[in-house]
Amino acid sequence: VDKRTRFEQLYRAHAGAVRAYAVRRAPSEAVADDTVSDVFLVVWRRLDDVPGQPVPWLLAIARRSLANRRRSDRRAAALTDRLTSLRRPASTAPETGDRLLDALATLPEPDRELLMLVAWEGLEPSEIAELLGVRPGTVAVRLHRARGRLAAALSRHDSTEAAPQEARS
Amino acid sequence: MTDDLIEQLRDRNPAPAQLPPPPIDQVLARIAAGERPTASRWHGWVVPSLAVIVTAAVAVFAVASIGGSRHTDQAAHHHTVTSTHPKPLVAKSLAGEAMHGSLRTSVLAFGPGGTGVIAWTQYRTPGAAHPAAWLATTTDEGRTWSVHRRSYSLYASPVFDGSRNAWTSAVDAHGALRFFSSHDGGRNWTPTQSAGATEGATGSLSVADDTVWAVGTGSCTAGVCPWVVMRGPASGDQLPATANQPLPTTNHNGLTVSAASATTAYVSSPTRLGSDIYITHDGGRSWETIGAGCGDGRTTVEATVTGAALWRVCNRGHNFEVLRTTNGGDSWDEARLPFVLGDTFEPVTAQVAWAAAADGTIYRTANGGASWQPVFRTGGPHGRSTPGVGPVLSAKNSDDASILVQLRDGPHSTNLIVYRTTDGGRFWPPTVVKLPRG
Numbered sequence: 001v002d003k004r005t006r007f008e009q010l011y012r013a014h015a016g017a018v019r020a021y022a023v024r025r026a027p028s029e030a031v032a033d034d035t036v037s038d039v040f041l042v043v044w045r046r047l048d049d050v051p052g053q054p055v056p057w058l059l060a061i062a063r064r065s066l067a068n069r070r071r072s073d074r075r076a077a078a079l080t081d082r083l084t085s086l087r088r089p090a091s092t093a094p095e096t097g098d099r100l101l102d103a104l105a106t107l108p109e110p111d112r113e114l115l116m117l118v119a120w121e122g123l124e125p126s127e128i129a130e131l132l133g134v135r136p137g138t139v140a141v142r143l144h145r146a147r148g149r150l151a152a153a154l155s156r157h158d159s160t161e162a163a164p165q166e167a168r169s
Numbered sequence: 170m171t172d173d174l175i176e177q178l179r180d181r182n183p184a185p186a187q188l189p190p191p192p193i194d195q196v197l198a199r200i201a202a203g204e205r206p207t208a209s210r211w212h213g214w215v216v217p218s219l220a221v222i223v224t225a226a227v228a229v230f231a232v233a234s235i236g237g238s239r240h241t242d243q244a245a246h247h248h249t250v251t252s253t254h255p256k257p258l259v260a261k262s263l264a265g266e267a268m269h270g271s272l273r274t275s276v277l278a279f280g281p282g283g284t285g286v287i288a289w290t291q292y293r294t295p296g297a298a299h300p301a302a303w304l305a306t307t308t309d310e311g312r313t314w315s316v317h318r319r320s321y322s323l324y325a326s327p328v329f330d331g332s333r334n335a336w337t338s339a340v341d342a343h344g345a346l347r348f349f350s351s352h353d354g355g356r357n358w359t360p361t362q363s364a365g366a367t368e369g370a371t372g373s374l375s376v377a378d379d380t381v382w383a384v385g386t387g388s389c390t391a392g393v394c395p396w397v398v399m400r401g402p403a404s405g406d407q408l409p410a411t412a413n414q415p416l417p418t419t420n421h422n423g424l425t426v427s428a429a430s431a432t433t434a435y436v437s438s439p440t441r442l443g444s445d446i447y448i449t450h451d452g453g454r455s456w457e458t459i460g461a462g463c464g465d466g467r468t469t470v471e472a473t474v475t476g477a478a479l480w481r482v483c484n485r486g487h488n489f490e491v492l493r494t495t496n497g498g499d500s501w502d503e504a505r506l507p508f509v510l511g512d513t514f515e516p517v518t519a520q521v522a523w524a525a526a527a528d529g530t531i532y533r534t535a536n537g538g539a540s541w542q543p544v545f546r547t548g549g550p551h552g553r554s555t556p557g558v559g560p561v562l563s564a565k566n567s568d569d570a571s572i573l574v575q576l577r578d579g580p581h582s583t584n585l586i587v588y589r590t591t592d593g594g595r596f597w598p599p600t601v602v603k604l605p606r607g
Contacts, residue, residue, distance in 0.1 A: 008193060015190030024183055033191040033596065040196045100177055119178035150174055 007044055010054065015040065017121075018058050024120055025066055038065040056123065056131040063113075063131070103153040111146035118143065194312050194598075276337075277563045277573040277587070280329030283310045284354035287573060287585065287602060288323035302340075305602050306356045311571070311589055314602045317356070326563055327355055328376045330403035336374045336381050338367040348374070348383060350406055364410035365397030372425030372471050379403050380431040384424040396424055398436055400453055411453020425471040435479065437472035445469045446481070446498070459498035463490070471514070478519035478537070482510070493537055495519060504538020515564035523564040523594075531562055531572060533594050544594030545572060568593045 001009075018039050022032035039061045043050060051057050104112055117123050117131065125143065129136040276288035285307040290300045302322035305314040320342040327337040339349040341360055348367050349358040365385030367373050375382045381403045386394040396416040399408035416424070416438055428434045432452040438445045446459040446469060463469055463483035470482040470489070479498065483490045489510040492501040508526035516522035524532045524541070531545040561573040571589040588597040 011190065011193050011196065015193070019190050036191055037196050040193075041200060044196075044200050098181060100174070101181055104178065115175070115178060119175050120182045147172075147174060150178075154174070 003047055006047060007040075010043060010050065011040055014054060014058055017055055018062050021059050021062050021121060022066065024116065026069075031066075031069065035062050035065050035069070038062075053127070056127045059117075059121065059123075060131045060133070099157055100154065103150060103157045106153050106157070107146070107149055110142070111149055114139070114143055114146045115150060192312075194600075275561055276323045276326050277561045277571060278326040278329065278335075278355075279311065279563065279565050279569070279571060279589075280327075280333070280335060280354060281331055282333065282354065283308050284329070284333065285311050285314075285571075286323070286327055286335070286355035287314065287587065288319075289585070290322045304356075304358075305585075306354070308354065311587055311600050314587075314600070316602070319358075321349065321358060321360075323349070323358070325370065325373065326561070327351070328374050328381070329355075330376045330379050330381070332379075332404075334376075334379075334403040336361075336376065336383075336403065338370075338373055348385070348408055350381075350403075352404065359406065361406045361408055363408035364399050365408075368424075370425070372427070375426045375428040375434065376403050377428035377434075378431040380428065381408065382426045382428040382434045383408050384426045384436060396438075398426065398434075398453055400434075411449070413454055413456065415447035415449070415456035415458075425473075427471075427473045429474045433474075435472050435474050437469040437481070446472045446479075459494075463492065473514075473516050475516045475518050475522075478516070480514075480516040480522065482514050491522075491524075491538055493519075495537075502537065504534065505540075506532075506538075507541055508532060508543075513562040515562060515570070517564050517566050521567040523562060523570050525560065525562040529560055531560075531570075531594070533570075535567075535593075542594070544590070545588065545597055570594065572597070 015036055019032055019036045022035040023029060026032040026035060039058055042061050043058070104115065107115070114128065117128050123131065125139045126136050128143075129139045132139070134142075276286065279285040287305040289303050291303060300322070302319045303316060304319045304323065305316045307314050322340040324338045324340055324346060327335040329335045333352060333354040335351045335355045337349050337351075337358070338346060339358060339360075341347055341349075346367055347360045348363045350361050351358045363383065363385060365383070365387050367383070367385045373384055379402060381401055383399040385397050385399065387397045388395070396414065398411045398414060398416075400411050401408045415436060424436060424438055426434055426436050433448070433450045434453070436447045438447070445463070447456045448459060449456050459479075463481065468484060470484050472479060472481045474480075478493050478495050481492045481494075481501070483492060489506070491504040491506060491510070491514065493504060493516075494501045504522075506524075508524075508528070508530065511525040511527040511529070513525040514522065515524070520535055520537050522534050522538065524534075526532060529546070530543050532541040533544045534541045562570065563573075564570040569589070569591050571587055574586050574588065585602040587600045587602060589600070590597045
């Protein structure tokens, strides 16, 4: 199989999964598409390094690509804001109207990412370990803590919601 | 409890299934262009950011000197767009795709049904006595291009009708500049019979309702050439003069025509003698003029009609202004340009226009010129089509525009890349036009 054919096979098999991953994390579908494009540029350059089970490896590239884009967006925004003296509201997680998603949004990024990889990407702890570059045991411990923090965040969210209603009654 | 939370979270997956990926062609084009992923394109980001700073500084100055909230909004707009999707172009070597000699590249247009045309002339070909003329055509919206050697050299971007007819100005095999027509989507061209000779300028031709309008020059006497307005069916090969001619005999050059229909057309003249936009509503039998709008001492470079609006570019020396009227010329609004206008100004509706700035940046307005957003940067002098000249811009409608960029990565290596957006300038997937080895 020549390089081009192998590349196209990989693209057909996994580009959809990479795009789904990116759509869940990117600010827009256009950025998600750019991320897919970035991931497969790397694939083309490192075709010999693609592992037998490529999804965690591909998602790790997508994760780095999105992080780079967020950094560059923040720096560009900060520079422009300073010059134009525009004031933006402090960055706050958008409220979705869904208590679970709102609670998820309040978690630290590592916790949030871990839970999303389990729930939305459907990855096993061993695959997450490969993606994050840590040992499987570490993933299990972090995941346990993240679940606990999500439950706590949900309780806080529910009690905050309930308080104004009690005050009114 | 916590496992239950994971299950609940699973039910809230915003993208529960695999999504269709973007077309692989976009990735292959980036590979062919030698692009690197975003992670290593950080340095490409810094330059646009500095450009944003300059633009923002201009906006701040406008706020300070004029006041009002509109300009603050404009600055915010600049930020929003430029921080989302600038596509800085980084010149890269394309191994095996180099063409020797220098290219003159100014022809790019997309027609209906996926057709498109690029043309270039290759100078200083090793061992060749004359420049070589090349044409690249596509039938799949620019995803793939086939390259053809031709005996004639297209000189201006073609105009298409609603089918496969197209018109342009080209240098024929004997070196004469003539109107050419194509009836196969731009792949093959033949010279036409016309009442006047073309100057070759962009704007010499315009098509509406299957009718082609043209401006050119008649027989010259003592260096003074009469202007001729012509009109004919786009599917034909002849351009007869209209029944009456609107223009005084003049030795000024640079007339343009903009067709609104088979019977209505606008002709602009750069002459300072009286009014300088002429209109016909009866196919050229009678003409009237629009009152001057360019201001004292300024002349019209071109006038373009886009449905409910007439756009006009004025100049005095090297300063350009863009004006717009929506009431037939009774009053004109000035479009405030936060950049120096370059070669191309392409209004496509009453509200939307695309423009190439002198520094190679492409701008777009969606509010009749009240504010402009930079939507594409060529990334420096390597992205210029010729030294000192911006990239070639061709706009088809509000969402669809394309840019032809000539990349030089050495004295003997040149490549062409077409960037095309179909979403109003947010995303510009590139396609490399593979040049034959010269």
